[in-house]
Amino acid sequence: MKKCLYCQQRNAEQRDTCERCAMPLPASEAVTQARRLSRFQWFCLGLTLFCIAMFFWLPRSFY
């Protein structure tokens, strides 16, 4: 089931546009979840690389 973002109408999974208001429907939930997970993995990778860069860039002692 795909829910329309504009009128909350529930549409069949195969539909690309809303049954009631003909607005384009968002991608199915599974695709959205996969995209979100992929973005999160890239964020973690970027954060790790940033930490490694900081580890070598910052001085080892503060005395």
Ligand SMILES: [Zn+2]
């Ligand atoms: Zn709609």
